[in-house]
Amino acid sequence: MTSTATKSSYPDRPRKALCRNPFLSIKFFVFCHGLLQLSQLLVSGYLKSSISTIERRYGLSSQTSGLLASFNEVGNTLLIVFISYFGSRVHRPRFIGCGAILVSLAGFLMSLPHFITGPYEYDQSIASMFSNTTDLCQPEGLESQGNLSDTVCAPHTARENHEVLLVMFIAQALLGIGGVPIQPFGISYIDDFASEQNSPLYLGILFSVTVIGPGVAFMLGSAMLRFYVDIDKITEDEVQLTNKDPRWVGAWWLGFLVAASLVAVSAVPYFFFPREMPKEVTSGKESGSKKSEDLLSQLRSKSEQVQNLSLAKFIKHFPVVLLRNLRHPVFLLVVLAQVNLSAMVAGLATFMGKFLERQFSLTASFANMIIGAVNIPGAMVGIVVGGAILKRFQVSLKQCSAMCVLGMLLCLLVAFPLLFLGCPTQKVAGVTYGESSDFGLPTLECSFHCNCPEKAYNPICGSDGIEYISPCHAGCEVVNIDKQFSPELHQLQLHLQKRAGGLRQARDLRHRLLPPPPALRGALLRGRDPRQHIPHPVLHAHPQEHPARRQIVCRWDTVHAAENFSVDARTRSVRQCHRHHLHPLGEEV
Template sequence: MPDRDTKTTMSTEDTHESKVSMEPQDSNQDAQPRGLFHNIKFFVLCHSILQLAQLMISGYLKSSISTVEKRFGLSSQTSGLLAAFNEVGNVSLILLVSYFGSRVHRPRMIGYGAILVALAGLLMALPHFISEPYRYDHNSPDRSQDLDVSLCLPTTLAPAAAVSNDSCSSNTEAKHLTMVGIMFTGQLLLGIGSVPIQPFGISYIDDFAHHSNSPLYLGILFAATTVGPAMAYGLGSLMLRLYVDIDRMPEGGINLTPKDPRWVGAWWLGFLISVGLVVLAAIPYFFFPKEMPKEKHELRLRRKVLAGTASTVNKGEELSSQHEPLKKETGLAQIAPDLTIVQFIKVFPRVLLRMLRHPIFLLVVLSQVCTSSMVAGLAIFLPKFLERQFSITASFANLLLGSLTIPLSIVGIVLGGVLVKRLHLSPVQCSLLCLLGSLLCLLLTLPLFFIGCSTHHIAGITQGLGAQPGPSLFPGCSEPCSCQPNDFNPVCDTSARVEYTTPCHAGCTGHVVQEVLGKRQVFYTNCSCVAGDGAVSAGSCDSACSNLILPFILLISLGVAVASITHTPSFMLILRGVKKEDKILAVGMQFMLLRVLAWMPSPVIHGSAIDTTCVHWALSCGWQAVCRYYDHDLLRRRFIGLQFFFKSGSLVCFALVLAILRQQNKEASMKVIVKSSDLQQQL
């Protein structure tokens, strides 16, 4: 909301422009229709598409993180570090963007950044093409024979162990490290390439759009780009339904379905699709000029012709008010033109320390760090949590996030901006709204501790508390089979709800393939560890509480929506809580601190917590690779417990902000009373 000084500056700027550029104005207006790349509206369109495509690349890894873990044998801690690694490149260069500001050719810098983002996407997909085909059965080089390999055949399994040990060579480990290193490099380049895209694009629009049109354009820009993460999860949902080696499928096909825990979807294909969109969106930026003619009186003409334009602008301002910090972040360049880059870096720590001594700024930023840590953990590991907790496919988990959780979070952000604008909330009222939102979000988290299932009984790994005694629990039934401990081909005894890691561990000696409801179903027979007919079905046991998935995701989504309401009012607390000359730096530091304190460490913290709940690890050359089974109750308590912890931290910070603001108001009112009494005495 512009104050009087801002309005005066705007009107003076318009008058000055009209006086200085009277002669070239006509030529500019004549050139604009002919030159598409001299039209700021076309730039807004191009930038909306580019940011959407860029967010699809950065968000796509989050949608396929559990699949990448299975494909390359990563722990959740490593995958969390991989997902957060793009922030390293982003934070390392954000100061340079603030320093250079408008000194460079901004459209070309955006184009170069987009090309770097596309290269990062190609690097992320590269491990698929240089690695060997995925083998879901490690004992059989011939996939068509995998049904027989896992059976209880003691004479044929002995030599296979030697082959498995030979495969653990230094060359194999070097290949694995190379694949993981390529993906980390891709994430680093992704962070570096995305640095100039948003700040330079926003400043370019703000410089050459008419000041009345700028909020509308920025509203359109951010409304379009918020769709990017949702599209990333939707793309992940589609790609993970396809088999990972769809480009090199073996003869005879495969014996897996997406519900099989060994299934790995085509995680790499989404990166290639997103890269294609980024490359196409980057091409126009190399044709935009360094400076283009500023818009002249366009919005005023629209107001004369269309009576409803004012409401549209208000909507644009509401949308842009959510993301005003990003616009203000580019203003860091305003302090830099008279400084060298060395002086700029020397000045920055002193200003940062001065800002951190401000109690309102510090507490609001800490509350936003807590909220962002919660969001980062959910964005990366919620699909995996849903897969494990409710036995659903990765594709369905991504579909739930992309169609429900992310849209509701966008609604919450918009609603928070509307409340601040329509109700003209004061700082105390903004802090009260943030406090109520955090409290409601915390209350919505409490039922999540109790919505879920315990881990079903897995022979040799977990102890089923309510399991019936019988042959299925007899520990020596598979001893004559010489089963390999690291083999993984799960089967389920549906009558006793007992799962075995392989048919061999169930003592099965045969198998049959049947058509059930038009689908191919494999059954293993003559199983010495199974009561009754001695048959088990291929695949893990289904969850006993899969019907709870909808209540769980609804509560999660509502909690995220309520937490998103605090976005705009918390930002207004920073703008109104610091000195006028420190606003630009305060917002820039706010976003830097959010990256350093929330988006970088939170995925690693969540991944480490998830790893502590693992009860059975897959081994690769003697090292822990990917977790095959989790303690579901412990996983739920620790994952939801982290969310509860971060939400509680946000609640405490907003409560302290409210207390400080009320105390400041009391002191201000007391000063007014004292001054008025002194004035009366003087009179």
């Protein structure tokens, strides 16, 4: 066993002096680069964890938010090939540091809309709508009173957020541009100056951070979205909502500040790393060391030849290198596989949280916690098991490819049942559903003489799973409120008009605290803010059979979209009927 060391840029400097300087250690570079990659992934991944909250805050459509989430790839895709090609002619650590500064700036810009817009204004007029008959059924002759839903929605229909979108798109473009030199230059720098034995280990650490990073971003989103969006502008006592309320908007901007600050701190050491550092010293067999020295000397001579080329010749040589790679079938197949894998992961990561929120009535914070809690252990197990298999069986390149194919097939089989999970499309009376309900009447017949405006929006949900866009469309005429229980639990008394039988008065009915589905029951008992466990009242219309008559008892749902939503955005944001909570009330109440 002999110790060997390749020639470096510091031939006359004592080895002890080199060891005392951390910026001449490849191990310290690996540590710094792992921290930087994790911080960068926090910035890019945090947007995906808070995408539904940003939609709710600024009334964005899923199409717009999806474009925003993918816009950082535009700058990255346009520049990464050229920047990577010029890597041999530049100071790679400093380029990495400059890219990190751009990423940090992008993170701070992403939080800027919170500071340039006014406070979040949610709909606080629930009680007034209860006591104001203008939002209920009005027989003919009373239509001159107007409708509250129109007055609420009209001012906000034309409200747009061009400034917010412009700032966010610029930030995403900077994020993509800043991320270009970080991974390619970091990997090449480690590969050049790490020993042959340790280089795979160092690169494996970086790839592990890349896999775990998005999960950490979702956990950060889960923590930040528990705080109210205007936590810096109002006190906690002034917040009248819990994070289970559909009007709740979490502090989406706070996570960007945290992640951007981490990137800024991680960028500092790169300006102190040299352009070249001494090759890492390792122990190995003499024959192996000799081969390594020969290979490294060949690579070094080629690198020197490239650096000696003029800039014009260097640029002219670029198409030749690009075409040579594009004609390589194995390279093209690897790129195609990575493109498809990235497309699948990007779409899943961006909208999985929103899917969980809408389909299973979860809070944004809890949905992010689920994704992060599943992603991180899964990534760690995959990395450890994969590395153990490779080391134990010394698999070849073809066997590694076969393992990748087997893993993808396993993912496909596990993901296939997702096509059949979730709730059916919500039935909205007069919008997506026009058949007869379980009450035996056409779904809109109860509001035939109510003069309900087309733009009324104040959704209620029936026990038959049919959603009505307002109490007026459900035929509710009068409501009396008894707030003796809590601000969110009301005892209601409503008159309902039915085409066949005039006015009938409903019984007094308190909100029944219906239990959550078993799958969520354990999750709802997790230790958090006690205010999160306040039950949600949902407006239901329950049929009650009596020998002489049939009546419908309406209960109000406190689902109200934020005031600054447009009509279309508010419609998209409706929390679906809690079909797993509904059941006919057959007993006397």
